Amino acid sequence: MKTLIFSDDGEIAAQMCAYLKEGFENTIATLKGEEGKCRRSGARSMFVFTGQPTASNLSGALRKLKDQNSVDLVFIGSTAIGRDTAGLLAGSGGLKPISEVTSVQFSNGKATTARFLYGGKSVLTEESDSNLFVVASGISEASQTENETEITEMPLDHSPVTVEGEEQKSKGGVDIEKAKVIVSIGRGLGKPEGLKLVEQLASAVKGEVAGSRPVCLDYHWLSEDRQVGLSGKKVKPRLYIALGISGQIQHIAGMRGSRTVVAINKDKSAPIFEECDYGLVGDLYTIVPKLVAALTS
Amino acid sequence: MPYNIIVLIKVIPDLEQIKPNPTTGEIVTERTPLRLETLSENAIEAAVQLKEKYGGKVFGLIFGKPESAPMLKKAFAMGVDDGIVLTGYKGNNPVYTAEVLCGKIKGMQYDLIISGNQSADTYTGLLPGIISGKLGINLLGNALTIALEDRKIRVKSTLEKKIQNLSATLPAIVSVTQETNQPRLPPVMQIMAAGRKQIVTEAAQPQTMPGTVQISNRAPRSERKRQLYEKPEEGIAAVARAIKEEIR
Numbered sequence: 001m002k003t004l005i006f007s008d009d010g011e012i013a014a015q016m017c018a019y020l021k022e023g024f025e026n027t028i029a030t031l032k033g034e035e036g037k038c039r040r041s042g043a044r045s046m047f048v049f050t051g052q053p054t055a056s057n058l059s060g061a062l063r064k065l066k067d068q069n070s071v072d073l074v075f076i077g078s079t080a081i082g083r084d085t086a087g088l089l090a091g092s093g094g095l096k097p098i099s100e101v102t103s104v105q106f107s108n109g110k111a112t113t114a115r116f117l118y119g120g121k122s123v124l125t126e127e128s129d130s131n132l133f134v135v136a137s138g139i140s141e142a143s144q145t146e147n148e149t150e151i152t153e154m155p156l157d158h159s160p161v162t163v164e165g166e167e168q169k170s171k172g173g174v175d176i177e178k179a180k181v182i183v184s185i186g187r188g189l190g191k192p193e194g195l196k197l198v199e200q201l202a203s204a205v206k207g208e209v210a211g212s213r214p215v216c217l218d219y220h221w222l223s224e225d226r227q228v229g230l231s232g233k234k235v236k237p238r239l240y241i242a243l244g245i246s247g248q249i250q251h252i253a254g255m256r257g258s259r260t261v262v263a264i265n266k267d268k269s270a271p272i273f274e275e276c277d278y279g280l281v282g283d284l285y286t287i288v289p290k291l292v293a294a295l296t297s
Numbered sequence: 298m299p300y301n302i303i304v305l306i307k308v309i310p311d312l313e314q315i316k317p318n319p320t321t322g323e324i325v326t327e328r329t330p331l332r333l334e335t336l337s338e339n340a341i342e343a344a345v346q347l348k349e350k351y352g353g354k355v356f357g358l359i360f361g362k363p364e365s366a367p368m369l370k371k372a373f374a375m376g377v378d379d380g381i382v383l384t385g386y387k388g389n390n391p392v393y394t395a396e397v398l399c400g401k402i403k404g405m406q407y408d409l410i411i412s413g414n415q416s417a418d419t420y421t422g423l424l425p426g427i428i429s430g431k432l433g434i435n436l437l438g439n440a441l442t443i444a445l446e447d448r449k450i451r452v453k454s455t456l457e458k459k460i461q462n463l464s465a466t467l468p469a470i471v472s473v474t475q476e477t478n479q480p481r482l483p484p485v486m487q488i489m490a491a492g493r494k495q496i497v498t499e500a501a502q503p504q505t506m507p508g509t510v511q512i513s514n515r516a517p518r519s520e521r522k523r524q525l526y527e528k529p530e531e532g533i534a535a536v537a538r539a540i541k542e543e544i545r
Contacts, residue, residue: 008456009457052461054461054463055426055429055436055438056435056436059426059430078422079456079457080414080438080439080454080455080456080457081438081456083414083415083421083422083423083426083438084422084425084426084429084436084438084439084472085426086423086426087391087422087423087424087425087426087427087428087429087430087436088426088427088429088430088436089426089430090391090392090423090426090427090430091392091395091426091427091428091429091430091431092429092430092431092433093430096392097391097392097423097427098509099391099419099420099421099422099423100419100420100421100422112512116420117324117389117418117419117514118310118312118315118324118326118418118419119312119417119418119420120517121312121315121317121324121516122315122317122324122514122515122516122517123513123514123515123516123517124511124513124514125511125512125513125514126509126510126511126512127509127510127512128508128509128510130509134421134422134423160435160465160466161435161436161437161463161464161465162463162464162465163461163462163463164451164462164463164464165461165462166459166460166461166462167459167460168458168459169457169458169459169460171458180544181543181544205540205544206544207544213475217475217476218476224457225457225458230420231415231420238543238544239540239543239544241540249312249313250417256517256519259543260539260543261521262536262539262540264529268525268527273523273525274519274521274523275519275521276521276523277521277522277523277524277539278522278524278526278532278535278536278539279523279524279525279526279532280526280529280532280533280536281525281526281527281528281529282529286529287529287533290529290530290533291533291536291537291540294533294534294537295537295540295541
């Protein structure tokens with residue numbers, strides 16, 4: 001089957017391409033500047049969009065590519081602009097969408113997909129005749145082929161929604177999705193000064209520091225690219241240490257793939273303890289120094 | 298100048314109270330209490346703030362079930378002027394939901410539609426785009442701020458790595474995020490006044506939902522060890538051993 005794969009994040013585009021290996025002829029599309037992350041994905045052809053992207057001109061460009069290449073299935077990475085683009089393709093292009101898929105299989109002209117529902121409390125498995133798949137990041141590991149796919153640049157059309165300017169967000173410079181060990185903090189840390197202690201533990205276990213939604217988005221104790229959760233990064237480290245994280249279901253959905261989970265929380269009934277291998281009930285400011293001492297001795 | 302704003306409001310089961318069937322893992326939500334979806338509260342707040350700043354009216358549109366009707370009163374208490382509950386919601390299907398909503402919206406006078414960017418229960422995030430496509434109006438997604446000037450709208454749109462300053466002409470649909478604002482807690486007088494307001498309901502059209510076949514809806518399996526130490530000093534050595542094992 002002929003596919004068209006798009007993400008404004010080259011890494012997610014590469015992941016989708018790696019996932020759709022057997023029996024697919026992939027055309028990949030991304031934004032200028034992201035092509036390096038997905039050039040060795042084994043795609044048959046590759047388009048790089050130039051100019052200011054909006055959901056409007058991206059959906060127009062993808063519709064054009066889909067028609068020109070008689071594409072059967074369209075895959076779009078689930079990012080803010082990706083979801084809007086997919087919505088437009090479904091709303092005015094007649095494509096049948098299914099969103100946030102974490103797996104997809106095809107047989108007899110039908111797609112069987114899985115996605116989280118109720119904020120991650122359940123996994124919904126469905127069969128449909130969808131032909132537009134919005135794919136959650138982390139559907140597979142991006143793999144590298146030997147050959148680079150040849151790039152065709154494609155200028156984006158004028159958009160009725162104008163980009164008048166843009167500002168880059170500050171970033172932590174890490175990719176926590178690839179981290180082997182993560183020390184993650186929640187509201188229970190109480191104050192940003194507590195990060196010092198967290199970093200001591202992170203250094204003892206050679207891990208990256210990550211956090212829950214409030215810590216990253218409301219309090220800005222950590223940069224946004226360190227947020228773990230359904231609306232943030234989905235991580236699968238060997239070891240995930242949750243400090244002062246209550247374990248809201250949306251957070252669990254972002255770290256469920258971790259191999260071993262250690263939780264420290266003073267509330268015995270915190271839901272994180274249902275989702276951990278080892279739990280220590282108590283004040284993290286008392287426990288973490290002792291744990292660091294035990295680890296470094 | 299005053300603007301007519303439609304705010305799309307979703308009513309969802311209270312996620313914290315959803316419990317899987319302990320033997321099958323299947324999720325049943327029929328008896329779970331309902332609440333206003335998180336992002337819908339941000340959308341209501343954004344709409345009411347625009348009304349307070351520029352004048353105009355805010356109309357709340359719910360596609361739900363008859364039981365969703367009381368939730369419109371909460372929207373009224375927050376400052377929504379008028380609204381309707383379309384009944385007949387059968388499950389998550391953004392294309393069908395958009396069809397129902399657009400059918401209603403097409404007969405209305407409006408300048409701006411506001412919704413959440415991704416609802417807390419399904420996270421599909423497709424509805425604003427589908428509605429934009431179906432109505433042929435501009436989409437400005439993931440807005441942190443919204444400003445209006447005559448027939449022009451400007452938003453700061455938050456993407457993963459950057460913020461875009463977008464502008465377009467009205468009518469338009471805007472989606473907001475959880476960070477856009479802090480939804481207000483309405484004063485008691487407004488809650489009481491809203492309680493007295495009549496709720497209008499109407500059967501959604503079309504009534505048949507195309508679509509998908511549900512194969513299963515189960516809680517993900519958790520095979521964690523759950524070794525809990527209520528006296529942490531007893532557990533630190535064991536936990537340190539387990540950690541060392543993983544980081545070798």
